[in-house]
Amino acid sequence: MSLALLAQATANGLSLAGLYALVSVGLTLVFGVMRILNFAHGEFVMLGAYASFWLFTLWGLDPLASLAVVLVLMTGLGALIQTTLVKRVLAAPHLNQILLTFGIAVTFQNLALLLWTGDLRAIKVWYSASSLTLGPVSLSLGRTFGIGLAMILTGLLYLLLFRTEYGRALRAVAQDPEAALVMGIPIQRVYILAMAIGAAYAGAAGVVASVSMFTYPLIGFLFGLKAFCVVILGGLGSVFGATVASLILGLVESFVGTFFAQGSSWAEAISFVILLLVLLLRPKGLFGVE
């Protein structure tokens, strides 16, 4: 194993981790606050990717610029879904919640198919398949954009959670919704905020995907599945746990794929083995709370 190969594998793993973190942070926040597993989360990624693609294709808006538009659009969509649909099942059994979010996912998939067909779509900007060479390591600009975005957005989320009144309200509701209500916190608004942030972060991941890879109507499943894996590994509801779990999975998948024969086929399976081991030894996940 050469040092150059190790450095490249680490860079690859970090860029993958950035994407995983962007997708999963929103999902874990929604679960932490509302105790609801949002099966439509992957579809938010898909919609973010399509929004970015169409803003670029129709109006020539660079994804770096359209990111702000996508964040606003997805925040609105998240808030809309929360107020019109999810709100109605918050007190319902988990099965109802799962069925509802699954139904939203299927609806979005089919709408995307109907509107945009099943064709692969990708944005071609100068940095979408370009790289920055640092010695023996090639850093993809598109994916580096993803890492940077993940760091900035996760940092902002931490600031929101720990430095603002809104964040305090989010954490209070996550800890004990009834006590938060008694203390005068408008928990329905907090729920809307959580879902809006979750959708916006997933949309941001979609923007990165549209630049560094591609999108199609069913791509949400791919990301949704991975996000669930990350969130369970990190501990349901833990933003910090999701960040660490993204790093672990990104690096493990990269190292296994790079250093072992047939590793690219096994990488995903090994991620799930890690997940199983963690669940056996620490059922609440790495940073989850009882």
Next chain:
Amino acid sequence: MRKMTMAVGLGLLFGSLGMVLPVAWAAEEEIRIGAVWGLTGPQAGVSQEGRRGMEMAQDLLNKKGVLGRKIRVIFEDDKADPAVAVSAAEKLITQDKVVAFVGGVGSTICNAMLGAFEKYTPKPLGTLTGCGATTIEQRFGKERGYFFVHPWEYYYQTTMRDFLLSVTPRPQTVFIAHEDRLYGTSHSKMAEEYFKEAGFKVVARESFKSGAPDLTPLLTRAKAMNPDVFYWIAYGADAVLVTKQGKELNFNPRMYASTVQLGTQEYRDAVGKGNAETFVGITVWEPIAAFPASKEWPEVFPSTRDWVRDYTTRFKREPHYYSIMSYVALVATAKGIEAAGSLERDRVLGAMEKINTMTPMGPLKFSPSKFAVNHAFKQMMIFQWQKGEKVLVFPRDVASGMLMHPFPAWTQR
């Protein structure tokens, strides 16, 4: 008053029956054809091409009708998932009562579907476009009711081997990457065998998950082995990632080569003309072929040039070989039904076995292959992307241009 009420009621009843009955009657009159394609997911590119070809054939056939009836193709989406494909096929057989299956893409899907057909007596009739694995030929080729119109994998891999042997300077080492299901595994085994026999050194044969969001570990590994040829056998989404991430990693083998899914317009549009430049792929057919019109059925099998013109006018895009293959498959099935004079399975397959005509895709005649009874279209070609267009570079007798070799390094473009 009571009589009037009854009259109005009866009137409404018969009126509504009158509206319903013709619809039901018309539905019975249709000749239903089942078509299971991966319309979404990693095989969406070629599947949509195939669907367009079938829609064009359906509309053309319905101008005159077949046995006085309309053809109706019922499309189902298998999402590139064998289990979904089997459910879709069973729905088409049991609920839609289709006369035959036409089209499809992917050996993994085809294998699962034909496996599911085993429980039916008689087995459904099929003109199958997506079955290239020899495993399928060995397992199902003896069934007379299956008409295979896609070349078997040994045609792919012998063509690629012969092409690599013709390249100057001749490549020495090959890295084979493949998606880890039946299609990729079966093809790659055969490729490794043929390449080794021909004296190439296969430095690795590695599998990966089709549709994965990241292929950088595989490409980093391949880059470290510095092969002359990076040859991958997978689907359209994977081709886009190999190209984008190969460029990001500055991976510069002397040749990037793949199979059929590299040839879609969707691929070129997704990666851009510049990035597709000099990538090499295998094809059964290209729009620059020049086959004359059929003498027997010129209205449905015009010359290649006319067919390509009609297709391009209608869909505003150039046809892929899956477009024409699915077109020819549907027309051949319809002509079989027409010649049989009925929908009776054995009569239709007997009539199809007698077809011997020219098509815009080349001569159509079902004949035995290594293990199959009915197989058509056996020749394959190699194309290369040059300035956003596909140029045929092998075999020499069909070549429309010269091979650009070696691959110009990403940083020198």
